[in-house]
Amino acid sequence: MRLRPKAASLNRNRAVYWKNDAMLRNSRLSYGLVAILFHWAIAILFLGQIGLGYLTQATADDPRLQFNLYQWHKSVGFLILLLALLRLGWALSGAKPKPVAGTSVSEALAARIAHSTLLAMTILVPLTGWAIASTSPLMIPSFAFNLVLVPDLPLARSDEAEALWSNIHAVLAYASGILAAAHAGAALYHQFARRDGTLMRMFTPSRNTGPGKRPAP
Numbered sequence: 001m002r003l004r005p006k007a008a009s010l011n012r013n014r015a016v017y018w019k020n021d022a023m024l025r026n027s028r029l030s031y032g033l034v035a036i037l038f039h040w041a042i043a044i045l046f047l048g049q050i051g052l053g054y055l056t057q058a059t060a061d062d063p064r065l066q067f068n069l070y071q072w073h074k075s076v077g078f079l080i081l082l083l084a085l086l087r088l089g090w091a092l093s094g095a096k097p098k099p100v101a102g103t104s105v106s107e108a109l110a111a112r113i114a115h116s117t118l119l120a121m122t123i124l125v126p127l128t129g130w131a132i133a134s135t136s137p138l139m140i141p142s143f144a145f146n147l148v149l150v151p152d153l154p155l156a157r158s159d160e161a162e163a164l165w166s167n168i169h170a171v172l173a174y175a176s177g178i179l180a181a182a183h184a185g186a187a188l189y190h191q192f193a194r195r196d197g198t199l200m201r202m203f204t205p206s207r208n209t210g211p212g213k214r215p216a217p
């Protein structure tokens with residue numbers, strides 16, 4: 001008899017825990033809080049980083065400012081790389097939400113290709129940037145946020161290698177910017193023209209536990 005209130009409170013705690021856990025993870029119908037936070041944090045940093053990268057090139061007449069912008073650009077780039085790797089691990093360990101109802105097969109395929117490419121670019125673009133810093137004969141150390149010395153990649157240094165990685169980095173970064181703009185446009189079109197809730201599900205964490213996903217009591 002005396003155990004009853006205890007058992008009830010245990011069950012209540014389990015229910016709260018399970019509800020929170022379900023909000024953190026994706027379900028088959030919607031994104032969880034972790035995927036949503038990763039998406040918006042990386043999206044904002046990535047788009048800002050393209051602007052910052054452009055500015056490093058546009059400020060050549062002010063070497064001091066240009067140097068500072070380079071250091072910020074490298075630091076934010078390493079942060080994006082770290083977040084993108086964590087996000088990839090998280091995405092691989094959970095469910096992927098199905099396309100919203102009413103999406104055609106070709107639209108679903110296009111979205112899948114765009115998402116995978118953007119995901120890959122959030123890793124490849126910083127890696128190619130890191131390759132520029134690692135091949136530059138100037139050998140300027142990379143101090144992420146003035147706190148952590150990030151070692152260079154094991155690549156041979158030469159002006160030619162630096163120029164090659166610099167071109168690859170710029171092409172991938174600007175091409176990703178164009179793809180991200182098309183991706184954002186598609187999300188807005190779905191939300192406001194089709195009214196199918198595509199954009200909103202990237203803001204509202206999953207509350208749907210889905211059949212058979214609740215752990216045994």
Ligand code: HEM
Pocket residue numbers: 046049050051052053054056057073074076077078080122125126127128129130131132133142166169170173174
């Ligand atoms: C997602 C992350 C990144 C994005 C979106 C990005 C984007 C860009 C862009 C748009 C430019 C200008 C290219 C041009 O107009 O020629 C640039 C330049 C540059 N980035 Fe990044 N970058 C990223 C990460 C990094 C990282 C991690 C590093 C180094 C550790 C880095 C190092 C550089 C350098 C050294 C340049 C100047 C290249 C040159 O001298 O031509 N970037 N970046």
Ligand code: HEM
Pocket residue numbers: 035039042043044046047091099100111115116118119121122180183184187188198199200201202
């Ligand atoms: C303001 C700009 C952006 C908007 C409005 C936007 C919107 C969205 C929406 C609504 C979804 C969910 C689509 C679905 O339900 O299937 C999504 C997914 C996704 N977006 Fe974006 N996005 C933006 C920028 C970006 C950027 C800059 C990147 C990467 C560089 C990115 C990468 C992704 C990825 C990889 C997914 C798949 C789900 C995930 O793994 O998080 N997005 N986006």
